[in-house]
Amino acid sequence: MSGPSVLLRKDVIEALRRGTVPRRGLDLFAVGTDRFEVSLKEELERCATGGAVFKALRGDFGCGKSFTARWYQQQAMARGFAVAEVQISENDTPLHRLETVYRRAMEGLRTAEWDTGAFRAIISQWLMGLEEEVSRTLRAPDDLKALAEGVGNLLEARLKDVSAVQPQYAAVLRAYHAAEVAEDHALAEGLIAWLMGQPNVSADIKKRAGIKGEIDHTGALGFLRGLLAVLQQCGRPGLLLILDEVETIQRVRSDSRDKSLEAIRKLIDDLYGGRFAGLYILITGTPAFFDGPNGVKRLPPLAQRLHVDFSGDPKWDNPRDVQVRLFPFDQARLIEVGRRVRDLYPTDHPERMKARVTDAVLTGLANEVAGKLGGKVGVAPRIFLRKLVATVLDRVDLFPDFDPARDLDIRIDAEELTLEEQAAAAGKKPDDIELDL
Secondary structure, three states: OOOOOHHHHHHHHHHHHHOOOOOOOHHHOOOOHHHHHHHHHHHHHHHHOOOOEEEEEEOOOOOOHHHHHHHHHHHHHHOOOEEEEEEOEOOOEOOOOHHHHHHHHHHOOEOOOOOOOHHHHHHHHHHHHHHHHHHOOOOOOOOHHHHHHHHHHHHHHHOHHHHOOOHHHHHHHHHHHHHHHOOOHHHHHHHHHHHOOOOOOOHHHHHHHOOOOOOOHHHHHHHHHHHHHHHHHOOOOOEEEEEEOHHHHHHOOHHHHHHHHHHHHHHHHHHHOOOOOOEEEEEEEOHHHHHOOOOHHHOHHHHHHHOOOOOOOHHHOOOOOOEEEOOOOOHHHHHHHHHHHHHHOOOOOHHHHHHHOOHHHHHHHHHHHHHHOOOOHHHOHHHHHHHHHHHHHHHHHHOOOOOHHHHOOOOOOHHHOOHHHHHHHOOOOHHHOOOOO
C-alpha cells in the first residue's frame, strides 16, 4: 500500500513550518485522537440519518483544540460531509450575532472536492441536477425560459419545508438560477453573495430579486436549514460546523456575553428539536469557560445541558458525552509526534534524516522548548513542531554537515509566540482576564 503523496507531505510540513495547523493530512502525525474515533463515527452516522449532534471540546491552551477540531473536519469530509470552521472573536465574529457566524461559515465552507469556493460549487451542483431532471420533461430541451421556470418550480417544491420558515431562500435561489440561465452575471454574483450572508449587496440587485435588507440572526438560521437541505439533496450527509475559541466571549461586555451563552443554549435545543437535520456543531473552549464564573455557569440552563462529571480517573472519560476533554501534552507524546513528523518530512536523504534526528535529539529539543516556555511542556507543541521543521529537519536536509546533536541552538523570541502562549508561559490564564468595555 502506497504512503502519502509528496505533495501532501509538503503541504503538512509547510504548515508546521509556519506554526499553523495543516488543513489536511492530520492523520499522518496525530497522537491521541484514536480515543474519539468510535464516538465520532457514531455521531456522524446519526447526522447522516437525519439526526443532529452538539459537542463541546475542552482543553487548556496548548492541548491541541484547534488541531483536534481540524481532525474532526477531516474525518467528516472523508465521509462526504461539508465542513466549516469559524473563529469566534469579540470584534470580528461575536457569537451572539449568528448572521456573522453564518457568513464566516459560508466563506470558509469546504468539502473533500472543494477546498475553497465550496458554497458556489454545491449550489451549482444542486441546480445542475435539477436542470437534468427538468430537461427530461421538456418538449424542446433548448427552451431556456421553460427550463428556468421548471427548475424554479422544482426547487421551490424541494425546499418547501425550508420556505415555511425562511421563504426568501428558495426565492433567491430561483432568481439566481434565472440570472445564470440569462447570463446576467452581475445579478447572479450579487444574489449568491446575498445567500452567503454578505452585507454589501447593492440595493439594485436586491430590488431586481424582490428582496429587502440584510440577513439577520433569524434569517441566518433559516438559511442554514436551506443549505442542509441542498446538501442532502446532493447526496451529502450534512455539515460539520466548528465554533472555535468560544472562550473569547468571557472577555466581552456582560450583555453580549449573556446573549452569546443564550445563543449556544438555543442552538442545542434547536438541534435536538429536529430543526437542523444533518448538522453537527462542535465548539471548543478552555476549562475556565465551562467551569468559571464568566462562562457557561452564568446561564444555568446551558450549564445543565453541557454538564459532564469529570471526577475519577481520566482514562475512563466517555467520548460519547456532550463534553469531552483534551489533556496537556507530556514529553512522551511530544516526542512521538516529533518522530512521525520526522518520518513524514519529504527528503532525498532519508537515511541521514533518521540518523541525525534521533530520539535523543527530539528529547533535547522538547526540553529546550519547554524550558524557554517556563518549563511547561503543555504549551509547547506548536513551537516544538515549528522549531523541529525549521531549525532541525530543514537544516539536516539542506546541509550535509549539520548535526543537531552538536550544532543546534534554539532561540524563541516573544514575537513568535501567540498571546495565549506568552500568558501561559508566564503562569497567567488569558481567559480569566475580564475586559471593562
